[in-house]
Amino acid sequence: MEFLFNSNFIMKYIYLFLSSLILTSCGSAYIANQVEKEFKGEWVLESVAYPNSSGFFDVELYDLADVNCFENSTWEFIPNNSTGKFILDGNACAKTENRFTWYIDPLTAKDAYPEVLMKITNGKKAKNVSTGTRIKITNLIGNKMTWEQNTMFKGEQITIEMNFTKL
Numbered sequence: 001m002e003f004l005f006n007s008n009f010i011m012k013y014i015y016l017f018l019s020s021l022i023l024t025s026c027g028s029a030y031i032a033n034q035v036e037k038e039f040k041g042e043w044v045l046e047s048v049a050y051p052n053s054s055g056f057f058d059v060e061l062y063d064l065a066d067v068n069c070f071e072n073s074t075w076e077f078i079p080n081n082s083t084g085k086f087i088l089d090g091n092a093c094a095k096t097e098n099r100f101t102w103y104i105d106p107l108t109a110k111d112a113y114p115e116v117l118m119k120i121t122n123g124k125k126a127k128n129v130s131t132g133t134r135i136k137i138t139n140l141i142g143n144k145m146t147w148e149q150n151t152m153f154k155g156e157q158i159t160i161e162m163n164f165t166k167l
Contacts, residue, residue: 043166045070064120068091085098145166
Protein backbone atom coordinates (compact mmCIF):
# COMPACT_ATOMS: atom_id res chain seq x y z
CA MET A 1 0.00 0.00 0.00
CA GLU A 2 2.87 2.36 0.76
CA PHE A 3 4.37 1.76 -2.68
CA LEU A 4 1.02 2.65 -4.32
CA PHE A 5 0.88 5.90 -2.33
CA ASN A 6 4.39 6.83 -3.45
CA SER A 7 3.71 6.11 -7.12
CA ASN A 8 0.51 8.22 -7.01
CA PHE A 9 2.46 10.95 -5.30
CA ILE A 10 5.17 10.79 -7.99
CA MET A 11 2.54 10.72 -10.78
CA LYS A 12 0.97 13.91 -9.41
CA TYR A 13 4.33 15.68 -9.48
CA ILE A 14 5.01 14.47 -13.02
CA TYR A 15 1.57 15.70 -14.07
CA LEU A 16 2.19 19.11 -12.45
CA PHE A 17 5.61 19.37 -14.09
CA LEU A 18 4.25 18.51 -17.55
CA SER A 19 1.32 20.90 -17.13
CA SER A 20 3.60 23.78 -16.18
CA LEU A 21 5.88 22.97 -19.12
CA ILE A 22 2.95 23.09 -21.54
CA LEU A 23 1.63 26.35 -20.07
CA THR A 24 5.05 27.95 -20.25
CA SER A 25 5.55 27.00 -23.90
CA CYS A 26 2.13 28.36 -24.84
CA GLY A 27 2.78 31.63 -23.00
CA SER A 28 4.98 33.21 -25.66
CA ALA A 29 2.50 32.33 -28.43
CA TYR A 30 -0.28 33.96 -26.38
CA ILE A 31 1.78 37.12 -25.89
CA ALA A 32 2.63 37.18 -29.61
CA ASN A 33 -1.11 37.03 -30.40
CA GLN A 34 -1.78 39.93 -28.02
CA VAL A 35 0.92 42.06 -29.67
CA GLU A 36 -0.44 41.16 -33.13
CA LYS A 37 -3.86 42.47 -32.09
CA GLU A 38 -2.28 45.86 -31.31
CA PHE A 39 -1.21 46.09 -34.97
CA LYS A 40 -4.76 45.71 -36.28
CA GLY A 41 -5.90 48.52 -38.51
CA GLU A 42 -4.40 51.19 -40.70
CA TRP A 43 -1.19 53.09 -39.98
CA VAL A 44 0.68 55.90 -41.70
CA LEU A 45 4.47 55.81 -41.87
CA GLU A 46 5.11 59.43 -40.93
CA SER A 47 8.90 59.55 -40.82
CA VAL A 48 12.05 57.60 -41.43
CA ALA A 49 15.19 58.38 -39.43
CA TYR A 50 18.70 56.98 -39.01
CA PRO A 51 19.53 56.91 -35.29
CA ASN A 52 23.20 57.01 -34.32
CA SER A 53 24.09 58.17 -37.84
CA SER A 54 24.84 61.50 -39.33
CA GLY A 55 23.14 62.44 -42.55
CA PHE A 56 20.73 60.80 -44.96
CA PHE A 57 21.13 57.45 -46.66
CA ASP A 58 19.69 56.63 -50.08
CA VAL A 59 18.51 53.14 -49.17
CA GLU A 60 16.14 50.84 -51.04
CA LEU A 61 13.74 49.06 -48.68
CA TYR A 62 12.42 45.54 -49.24
CA ASP A 63 13.87 45.56 -52.79
CA LEU A 64 10.94 47.77 -53.80
CA ALA A 65 11.71 51.47 -53.69
CA ASP A 66 13.85 54.22 -52.23
CA VAL A 67 13.22 54.90 -48.54
CA ASN A 68 11.74 58.31 -49.46
CA CYS A 69 8.86 56.59 -51.24
CA PHE A 70 7.88 54.95 -47.95
CA GLU A 71 7.28 58.23 -46.10
CA ASN A 72 3.53 58.94 -45.83
CA SER A 73 2.72 55.42 -47.00
CA THR A 74 -0.42 53.79 -45.61
CA TRP A 75 -0.10 50.34 -44.02
CA GLU A 76 -2.90 47.93 -43.13
CA PHE A 77 -2.35 44.99 -40.78
CA ILE A 78 -4.85 42.13 -40.63
CA PRO A 79 -3.96 39.96 -37.60
CA ASN A 80 -6.47 37.14 -38.07
CA ASN A 81 -4.64 35.92 -41.18
CA SER A 82 -1.27 37.69 -40.68
CA THR A 83 -1.46 39.61 -43.94
CA GLY A 84 -1.43 43.23 -44.89
CA LYS A 85 -0.76 45.79 -47.55
CA PHE A 86 0.92 49.12 -47.89
CA ILE A 87 0.56 51.81 -50.51
CA LEU A 88 3.68 53.75 -51.45
CA ASP A 89 2.82 57.33 -52.29
CA GLY A 90 5.63 59.47 -50.92
CA ASN A 91 7.85 62.18 -52.38
CA ALA A 92 6.83 62.09 -56.05
CA CYS A 93 7.11 58.29 -56.26
CA ALA A 94 4.80 56.13 -58.34
CA LYS A 95 1.78 55.04 -56.29
CA THR A 96 2.01 51.27 -55.82
CA GLU A 97 0.22 48.77 -53.62
CA ASN A 98 2.26 45.98 -52.05
CA ARG A 99 1.10 42.95 -50.09
CA PHE A 100 2.89 41.17 -47.27
CA THR A 101 2.59 38.51 -44.61
CA TRP A 102 3.80 39.11 -41.08
CA TYR A 103 3.84 37.67 -37.59
CA ILE A 104 5.36 38.39 -34.22
CA ASP A 105 8.30 36.09 -33.58
CA PRO A 106 7.12 34.05 -30.55
CA LEU A 107 10.74 33.71 -29.38
CA THR A 108 10.92 37.49 -28.90
CA ALA A 109 7.30 38.11 -27.85
CA LYS A 110 8.21 38.41 -24.16
CA ASP A 111 11.19 40.69 -24.84
CA ALA A 112 11.09 44.43 -24.23
CA TYR A 113 11.38 44.82 -28.01
CA PRO A 114 9.52 42.00 -29.79
CA GLU A 115 10.29 41.39 -33.45
CA VAL A 116 8.07 41.22 -36.52
CA LEU A 117 8.97 38.84 -39.31
CA MET A 118 7.68 40.18 -42.62
CA LYS A 119 7.70 38.90 -46.21
CA ILE A 120 6.67 40.99 -49.21
CA THR A 121 4.43 38.66 -51.22
CA ASN A 122 2.88 40.80 -54.00
CA GLY A 123 0.72 38.08 -55.52
CA LYS A 124 2.87 35.12 -54.45
CA LYS A 125 2.09 32.63 -51.73
CA ALA A 126 4.16 33.28 -48.62
CA LYS A 127 5.65 29.77 -48.74
CA ASN A 128 7.07 30.61 -52.19
CA VAL A 129 8.86 33.75 -50.92
CA SER A 130 12.26 32.80 -49.53
CA THR A 131 13.37 36.19 -48.19
CA GLY A 132 11.97 38.38 -45.46
CA THR A 133 12.83 41.08 -42.98
CA ARG A 134 13.21 41.03 -39.20
CA ILE A 135 11.96 44.26 -37.64
CA LYS A 136 12.29 45.26 -33.98
CA ILE A 137 9.26 46.98 -32.40
CA THR A 138 10.73 49.64 -30.13
CA ASN A 139 7.42 51.36 -29.37
CA LEU A 140 3.79 50.25 -29.63
CA ILE A 141 1.68 52.40 -27.35
CA GLY A 142 -1.79 53.58 -28.26
CA ASN A 143 -1.72 55.09 -31.73
CA LYS A 144 2.10 55.30 -32.04
CA MET A 145 4.44 52.59 -33.29
CA THR A 146 8.19 52.67 -33.96
CA TRP A 147 10.17 50.04 -35.83
CA GLU A 148 13.90 49.60 -36.11
CA GLN A 149 15.53 47.46 -38.71
CA ASN A 150 19.10 46.95 -39.77
CA THR A 151 20.15 47.03 -43.39
CA MET A 152 23.36 47.22 -45.36
CA PHE A 153 24.47 50.44 -47.03
CA LYS A 154 27.75 50.55 -48.97
CA GLY A 155 29.05 47.54 -47.06
CA GLU A 156 28.16 48.87 -43.60
CA GLN A 157 25.22 48.05 -41.39
CA ILE A 158 22.92 50.96 -40.55
CA THR A 159 19.74 51.18 -38.49
CA ILE A 160 16.55 52.60 -39.97
CA GLU A 161 13.86 53.89 -37.62
CA MET A 162 10.28 54.02 -38.94
CA ASN A 163 7.63 56.01 -37.02
CA PHE A 164 3.95 55.18 -37.55
CA THR A 165 0.68 56.76 -36.40
CA LYS A 166 -2.57 54.81 -36.34
CA LEU A 167 -5.43 56.20 -38.40
